[in-house]
Amino acid sequence: MSILDRSTFFIKEHVGMMKLVDRYDIHDPDTNEKIGFVEEQPGQLVTYLRLLVNKQLMPTTIVVSDLTDNSVLFIIHRGVSLFRPKVTVKSPQGEMIGYFRAKLFSLGGGFLLFDANDQQVGDVKGDWKGWNFKLLSTSGEELGTVTKKWAGMAKEIFTSADNYIVALSPTIQSNRSLATLLLAAGLAIDTVFKESKN
Template sequence: HRYWDGNAWTSHVSDDGIQGTDDIAAASAPQTEQSAPSGLDRLDAGLTIGDEGSKVDEQLHGGGRRGVGIEGTIEGGGGGILTEPILVVNQKAKLIELSNQYTVFDQHGTAIAVVNQVGQSTARKVLRLVSSLDQFLKTRLDITDSDGRVILRLTRPGKIVKSTVIVSDGNDVELGRIVQQNAIGKINFALEVGGERLGSIKAENWRAWNFSITDAADREIARVTKTWEGLAKTMFTTADNYVLQISERAPEPLNSLVVASALSIDTALKQDNRGLG
């Protein structure tokens, strides 16, 4: 939000209660096709390590905590995130993370979508740099295809204990909500459309590594498995990796909620495990 002093717009801005400044001349200048990155953005990019696509094969076909043990190739899929039966969602590993970024791969290791946290002000990034309070503020993720089109948008309003993730289409029309049901024990989420529960996401253990996704009749239609990112990334970064396996394609809008499940779980739960900075 930009503040009005009674005569003109000022450089004083706020983002979810975080105060800061943003030059009014720069804000009103015509936007170029690609804005130059800020110093914080360059820091964020410079401290990104590794290749999030390097272990997709192991995540799919490996055993234990490193993979889900799929044999061969699963039939079906049209090359998009809403049609592929297998999605690998890997977060970019960063020594200092100022924004959430993920790459989504199909079962062949092809990157078919990217996920970026959007709408962060400089003040918000500074807050994230020096503390963990950012986890309680509104978070928005845009999922875009290889052509740059927004396919899904995930919005998690500010939260204290339990999270709600609003899933919208590329035109920002709400499709449904993923609502956290509890904060202690095996974590469960409700998949809701217009207040009606169409399905659930159920953690199979208290550590929240494996989730079963069921429809309204409590039949499993998909699974989300968190795979181990390796010792170095576990120790020095906050990056998490997930595999989504869809065994039965649900009708829309439930299908979109299922596809959004891995990102919603990560957005809802991951920062809670980090504690306060």
């Protein structure tokens, strides 16, 4: 079964105190079996510039792969960002699946989801604590959630590692593009929008 046929994912960030590049494992939350991995690939120059510049302002590429055959599932890319970053999601062949745009004003955090035809298809809304998010359709229907899973006091205090659950509504599984975009949105909360310079 492909990762994209699933509806729940446990995302586990690799622990590190002075990381310049982020890496995550994707697990089946029921069995804890590792089923995929996420690797940030910002390029060598950008990687070293992160020692001087906040990485949220710099371009990055995040590659999401299936562990079964190491095949790339989709790619998330953010260009240079000063205000409202546009984050694209593309297939391994470079075809646009959709993109995200940060909201102008949001107390709890969040961003808007658009398909490849520039049509808004969803909204990511965060709560005041900043680590429980809902993936909503434009009509307000809940399509999924992203919730923080506590990693333990030592990890939380001494590292920036995050563990969280992405849960998608089973009703969207027949729409592969939307399911991919929502999983990418769940990953982008931490990899693109929330991560700060370590």
